[in-house]
Amino acid sequence: MGPVATAERDEVVVLGAGPAGLTAAYELTKHDVSVTVIEKDPSYVGGLARTVEHNGYRFDIGGHRFFSKNQEVEDLWTEVMQDEMLTRGRLSRIYYRGRFYAYPIKAFNALWNLGPIEAVRCLLSYAYAKVRPIKNPRSLEDWVRNQFGWRLYSIFFKTYTEKVWGISTKELSADWAAQRIKSLDLWLVIRSALLPNRKPRNRGEIVTTLIDRFRYPRLGPGQMWERVTSILKSRGRPVLMGRTILRIEHRGGRVRRAVARNQDGGVEEYAGSQFVSSIPMRELMRLLEPAPPAPVLEAANELGYRDFISIALMIDRPDLFPDNWIYIHDPSVRVGRIQNFKNWSPDMVPDQTKTCLGLEYFCFEGDGLWTMDDAALIDLARRELAQLGICPPEAVFDGVVVRQQKAYPVYDDVYQSRVQVIRDYLAESLPNLHLAGRNGMHKYNNQDHSMMTALLVARAIANGSSLDPWKVNADAVYHEDIRVGEKDPTGRQVPERLAGVSR
Ligand SMILES: Cc1cc2nc3c(=O)[nH]c(=O)nc-3n(C[C@H](O)[C@H](O)[C@H](O)COP(=O)(O)OP(=O)(O)OC[C@H]3O[C@@H](n4cnc5c(N)ncnc54)[C@H](O)[C@@H]3O)c2cc1C
Numbered sequence: 001m002g003p004v005a006t007a008e009r010d011e012v013v014v015l016g017a018g019p020a021g022l023t024a025a026y027e028l029t030k031h032d033v034s035v036t037v038i039e040k041d042p043s044y045v046g047g048l049a050r051t052v053e054h055n056g057y058r059f060d061i062g063g064h065r066f067f068s069k070n071q072e073v074e075d076l077w078t079e080v081m082q083d084e085m086l087t088r089g090r091l092s093r094i095y096y097r098g099r100f101y102a103y104p105i106k107a108f109n110a111l112w113n114l115g116p117i118e119a120v121r122c123l124l125s126y127a128y129a130k131v132r133p134i135k136n137p138r139s140l141e142d143w144v145r146n147q148f149g150w151r152l153y154s155i156f157f158k159t160y161t162e163k164v165w166g167i168s169t170k171e172l173s174a175d176w177a178a179q180r181i182k183s184l185d186l187w188l189v190i191r192s193a194l195l196p197n198r199k200p201r202n203r204g205e206i207v208t209t210l211i212d213r214f215r216y217p218r219l220g221p222g223q224m225w226e227r228v229t230s231i232l233k234s235r236g237r238p239v240l241m242g243r244t245i246l247r248i249e250h251r252g253g254r255v256r257r258a259v260a261r262n263q264d265g266g267v268e269e270y271a272g273s274q275f276v277s278s279i280p281m282r283e284l285m286r287l288l289e290p291a292p293p294a295p296v297l298e299a300a301n302e303l304g305y306r307d308f309i310s311i312a313l314m315i316d317r318p319d320l321f322p323d324n325w326i327y328i329h330d331p332s333v334r335v336g337r338i339q340n341f342k343n344w345s346p347d348m349v350p351d352q353t354k355t356c357l358g359l360e361y362f363c364f365e366g367d368g369l370w371t372m373d374d375a376a377l378i379d380l381a382r383r384e385l386a387q388l389g390i391c392p393p394e395a396v397f398d399g400v401v402v403r404q405q406k407a408y409p410v411y412d413d414v415y416q417s418r419v420q421v422i423r424d425y426l427a428e429s430l431p432n433l434h435l436a437g438r439n440g441m442h443k444y445n446n447q448d449h450s451m452m453t454a455l456l457v458a459r460a461i462a463n464g465s466s467l468d469p470w471k472v473n474a475d476a477v478y479h480e481d482i483r484v485g486e487k488d489p490t491g492r493q494v495p496e497r498l499a500g501v502s503r
Helices: 019-030 071-084 107-131 140-148 150-165 174-180 186-194 203-210 221-234 281-287 294-301 374-387 415-429 447-463
Strands: 012-015 035-038 051-054 057-060 085-089 092-096 099-101 213-217 244-251 254-261 267-271 274-277 305-315 325-328 337-340 355-363 396-409 433-435
Touching: 012 019, 012 254, 019 035, 019 221, 019 447, 051 221, 051 305, 051 396, 057 221, 057 305, 057 355, 071 085, 071 213, 071 221, 071 447, 092 150, 099 107, 107 140, 107 150, 140 150, 140 174, 150 325, 150 355, 213 221, 244 281, 274 447, 281 294, 281 415, 294 415, 305 374, 355 374, 374 396, 415 433, 433 447
Parallel strands: 012 035, 012 274, 092 325, 274 433
Antiparallel strands: 051 057, 085 213, 092 099, 244 254, 254 267, 305 355, 305 396, 325 337, 337 355
């Protein structure tokens, strides 16, 4: 991104009041730049990092840990939250067939929990995989099966990976697994376990080894973004809620205004000299008027997303499990993860004799889960909790469903080239339209990355800084030597679909 001429620094329009949009506005107001933030949600700021409230119970769309390798982001959280930021211990384990397993997986703990019969089966299937490995494994399934054996693979990898991505592990490439999953030498584990001074770890030890620390606002991540919003208001820049963008008009190589519909059906126009977009790239390109050239629009239309449903259940029990969240690997239920919000912060529940669990279902917009009505979803969540043995259905006294579109930008075999087409078009044709944030840049990254990209965009506008937001890596750290077009080093690694496998 090139420096921005001072004469054009009159009015910035920011699209979206998630972490990226609000961080951009916060930074711009620090530089005395006039800014208007437009958000489509009628009541919540914070986007994917909002905290929803229902009858005094507060919950995230997925739990949000605040941790970053970027000190500037950490400092910004502290600056805004001050003593409302808690430091919490982390405990998150895998739940499978009524037992908790250490995460990351520890071989001895896994075999011990599986019981003698299943453990022997796992060992035999591990031995078989070692004797008869699949040659040149291409898929995630083949790679993990070679390392762990079929049975351990199917218990600890297959179900959860497929729940999250909605794609068979046969269709996912082995590369990610090879980079991210430590292979296992079960013989070594068994040998060391058989030595007299090697005792199985007790639960307490396992719990301790799994705890690390992270920060968390006392009232959930949304509290951070509610605070930024009130600071903006105090600086005379209230966030405009309930505005859905209808079109983004451009002329003569510059975006001129965003046109939005408000909640009363009225149409409003926001003119500006600089525009910052944190709304999904695909949506942004469809809103441009005149429309971009067909190949650019096609590239945008090919960007994929994974959607998400969170079902919060209020339960008449003070204590259900000590984890912040648990991964549900059990194939007999559809739930993928369960958050226990009281274990994130006790103040997320209004009454300490109760618990609020968030059951997370990964889905695609429009599929069977997405279109199920709320009562049926709450019923499903309640039944699955009982099936897992976590709590009886009658203990659930209330529930609420939150559907989240575009929770995860999908990294498939074509996304990088599509994003590049869009970037090239914008850089060349509309240089006053800046992209920031997760879906804004199609990056499957955390809040810190979204915030850092927004800070750089805001500084480019405010003082002509030339630091390129595309050079912020997945750890939210700026790296001058990131080269565009190579295997993307700025996004979190995820399993990718095998090239040549049909959709
Ligand atoms: C399940 C889950 C768990 C996560 N866990 C963590 C975690 O532990 N730690 C962490 O740091 N991060 C976590 N994240 C990531 C974090 O939520 C995102 O990185 C961050 O919210 C991205 O901020 P953003 O502003 O770029 O985008 P968003 O949060 O998506 O905000 C975009 C905003 O734009 C608005 N918008 C969209 N379209 C329009 C339109 N047409 N007009 C006006 N407004 C529009 C949206 O309503 C939204 O408010 C998690 C995400 C998910 C889904």
